[in-house]
Amino acid sequence: MSLINPQAPVLVTGASGYVAGWIVKKLLEAGHTVHATVRDPSKTASVAHLQKIADASTGTLKLFKADLLDQGAFAVPMQGCELVIHTASPFVVTGFTDANEALVRPALEGTRNVLQSVNATDSVRRVVLTSSVAATFGDNWDARDVPGNRLDETFWNTTSSVDHQPYLYSKTVAEQEAWAMQKAQSRWDLVCINPGLVMGPALTTNSISASITTLQQFGDGTLAMGAPCMWNGLVDVRDVADAHIIAGFKPEANGRYILCAESLTLLDMAAALRAHFGSKYPFPRMTVPKILFWLVSPFYGYTRDFVWRNMGWPMHFNNARSREGLGIQYRDVRQAVCEHFQQLIDDGLVKRRS
Numbered sequence: 516m517s518l519i520n521p522q523a524p525v526l527v528t529g530a531s532g533y534v535a536g537w538i539v540k541k542l543l544e545a546g547h548t549v550h551a552t553v554r555d556p557s558k559t560a561s562v563a564h565l566q567k568i569a570d571a572s573t574g575t576l577k578l579f580k581a582d583l584l585d586q587g588a589f590a591v592p593m594q595g596c597e598l599v600i601h602t603a604s605p606f607v608v609t610g611f612t613d614a615n616e617a618l619v620r621p622a623l624e625g626t627r628n629v630l631q632s633v634n635a636t637d638s639v640r641r642v643v644l645t646s647s648v649a650a651t652f653g654d655n656w657d658a659r660d661v662p663g664n665r666l667d668e669t670f671w672n673t674t675s676s677v678d679h680q681p682y683l684y685s686k687t688v689a690e691q692e693a694w695a696m697q698k699a700q701s702r703w704d705l706v707c708i709n710p711g712l713v714m715g716p717a718l719t720t721n722s723i724s725a726s727i728t729t730l731q732q733f734g735d736g737t738l739a740m741g742a743p744c745m746w747n748g749l750v751d752v753r754d755v756a757d758a759h760i761i762a763g764f765k766p767e768a769n770g771r772y773i774l775c776a777e778s779l780t781l782l783d784m785a786a787a788l789r790a791h792f793g794s795k796y797p798f799p800r801m802t803v804p805k806i807l808f809w810l811v812s813p814f815y816g817y818t819r820d821f822v823w824r825n826m827g828w829p830m831h832f833n834n835a836r837s838r839e840g841l842g843i844q845y846r847d848v849r850q851a852v853c854e855h856f857q858q859l860i861d862d863g864l865v866k867r868r869s
């Protein structure tokens with residue numbers, strides 16, 4: 516149980532990211548001093564939105580350069596911090612050839628690197644780690660024998676590997692490493708936030724988060740012929756940011772907190788989008804038969820194993836701990852999906868059907 520001095524600076528790693536942007540904004544608006552690490556502070560596209568938010572808020576923003584794989588890079592930005600919020604980790608599910616280099620190494624070695632600096636920085640009392648529901652399950656069918664197909668914080672992902680579901684594996688091994696390092700000492704405690712698929716407006720147009728690429732598929736025609744029957748636990752990005760901050764400052768916060776408002780299928784998401792935007796975009800109207808998708812999946816970049824273990828298996832999450840322990844009152848995720856899609860339109864990231 517840690518009491519964090521609100522006057523001390525708060526370190527946020529990966530501050531240029533989609534989720535981190537909202538955490539930094541809410542911290543600055545609450546008057547905190549934020550030590551924000553980014554890979555390249557001179558890249559205006561990554562940091563201009565943060566500077567603009569800082570200029571309009573009562574808080575203070577200090578930018579630092581730090582790569583997850585650069586040993587000791589977090590030591591200087593961490594100086595004087597009592598609270599460290601570690602969000603930086605690659606969230607990509609396609610577009611790489613070496614999953615270990617693209618995902619697992621930065622997530623695992625990066626977490627170790629950040630926490631080694633925490634061990635060496637006497638002021639730190641608490642670390643909030645952005646984990647994921649990905650650390651609670653590997654494939655949707657892992658929940659098939661769980662009552663109501665509903666997972667809670669007691670579950671761990673035991674089925675992912677660097678070759679199968681590498682992003683989920685990266686989040687699992689990073690969170691496990693964080694717990695191991697926390698248990699090896701007694702000065703700082705650890706709280707993990709485990710969000711589902713995050714939706715809602717981004718403060719940056721520069722993120723390559725899979726949140727954004729997932730939603731783009733609804734507008735670019737990828738799903739026009741139909742959507743695979745796939746459930747995702749969804750949560751509004753503003754709820755995720757609130758959870759990180761409450762978890763950081765609430766002395767009793769502890770352990771893992773699943774952050775998920777509701778599970779929707781891709782077709783449910785399409786229905787919400789159609790109800791809001793009409794038929795101006797190629798939103799799917801039907802589910803692709805699993806066997807058909809299984810047959811063609813390698814041409815779309817999915818393994819047949821992935822399709823077999825994930826299509827058609829319902830997946831839900833128990834969010835009681837976040838509601839009761841952190842006081843999260845979940846926003847409507849259908850609205851978050853629509854607001855986020857509107858932003859993709861405004862930013863020119865999806866085009867209207869001609």
Ligand code: NAP
Pocket residue numbers: 528529530531532533534535553554555561581582583584602603604605606621645646647648686709710711712713714722723724725726
């Ligand atoms: P994002 O916008 O792509 O943010 C990822 C951040 O990680 C970026 O700031 C990126 O910095 C940083 N990063 C990546 N590799 C790095 C490296 N080698 N060194 C330093 N920084 C590095 O994605 P996001 O959706 O906001 O994800 C943020 C966190 O939330 C991740 O831990 C992700 O696993 C977790 N999460 C996301 C979701 C979701 O649905 N979005 C759900 C559950 C958990 P650059 O700007 O320099 O690339």
